[in-house]
Amino acid sequence: MNWNEVIIVTTTEAVDATANLLLEAGAKGTVIEDDWDYASLQDDGSGILKDELPLPAGDQEVLVKAYYPGVDSFPDTLAIIKARMDKMKKIGLNLGKYELRINDIKEEDWEHSWKAFYHPIRITRYLTVVPHWESYQPSQVDEKIIIMDPGMAFGTGTHPTTRLSLEALETTLRGGEKVLDVGTGSGVLSIAAKALGAGTVQAFDIDEIATRQAKENIAFNRYAHDVTVEPNNLLEGIENSEADLIVANILAEILILMVEDAWNNLKNGGCFILSGIIHSKREELENSLLQQGFVLEQSKVMGDWHCLICKKEVEQD
Structure with a gap:
């Protein structure tokens, strides 16, 4: 053929x-x-x-x-x-x-x-993405290996939006957290969250191809076997998850639609990581986050791409 x-x-x-x-x-x-x-x-x-x-x-x-x-x-x-x-x-x-x-x-x-375009790539200080057909030996004791099938795109680590998300997870996770990965695509962020010590990870994507591919990639990484992947439109219908962290690497026009749902599904003190934000869309999205009550903790930039790390802070009576 x-x-x-x-x-x-x-x-x-x-x-x-x-x-x-x-x-x-x-x-x-x-x-x-x-x-x-x-x-x-x-x-x-x-x-x-x-x-x-x-x-x-x-x-x-x-x-x-x-x-x-x-x-x-x-x-x-x-x-x-x-x-x-x-x-x-x-x-x-x-x-x-x-x-x-x-x-x-x-x-x-x-x-x-x-x-021919895909080989093992060190993405962050601790995370290395390895195509599933390649043999690779870690170069340091604390290196975390993420095995992926990059044939179906959706984000394998090299694109700035995915790399920024991975760096943000590495910065934020301390171990044992409940994580929601919205618009999971290839599942790389869910797998990385488990590699970095997250406790419970739930992944969502509206696209059937993405959910199937995410499950296949998760299966390559035994430590991520308990990540759940479900079809869902952003966080619609998901309520009171009491998540420690929500991560979403989607276009800004989509991110802005889920700000309120993210707030409602985070516990007090929880983090919201948003990536996929082109420079021209950052101000509008940031204003929406601030109006909701989020506090901007940190921002990361690569070229025209921005990643925001926000915190839900509610004053206790």
Whole structure:
């Protein structure tokens, strides 16, 4: 069988939404090519991403590649992709110059086309993401290994929004916490939370592909076996969870919809980690958080991307 390689040229701001769209359209594998990701790995061989490297602006050109079987229905799939990309543009997402390209590739080449881009990567001080087909030995005693199948995108650690979320978890978790992971995608944040000592972790995602992929990735990591994954639209219908920490790596337009529900599901003193916030959306989202009563404890920035760590503080009588 031949395969169709669909390449979409877009921006850092739109890359996650684009990859998700392609997966929903039936892609069997995806690759995100971001020049900054590659540049950040040109170090002394340790594989640790370098904070001091110049980071891209929000309109940095990024390639999102997806792979579809060469079947008769592919033209219909392509029409769906084009229509959904047009819809994203209409709602104001910055797609940059936006180009869509198609290549035919042979059966024996397609798997290599995306696997060649993924190798073990040290994401934070303690966390290393390892593709499930790679052998890897930790370089230090306290290194935490997260085994992932990166073929289905949704966030594997290298994108700034995911890395910021992982750094925030590493900063915040102390052990034993109850964590809610909203919009879990690949499940990487839930797995990381368990690696960092969280007690109970519940993951939610509205997308059926994401929940299935999250469960598969969790199964690669025995220490995360008790993470639960459920289909749900953000935190709708979830009440009084008394969570210690809620983490969400989603677009700011979606994050703003869950501020009140996050407040209601956190215990007093609990933390709310929000990532996926492009610079132009930060002020609006921060104002919504402050109006709800959250206290901004810390912010992290990579290029045009922001991550906020907030705390629920209610004065006791």
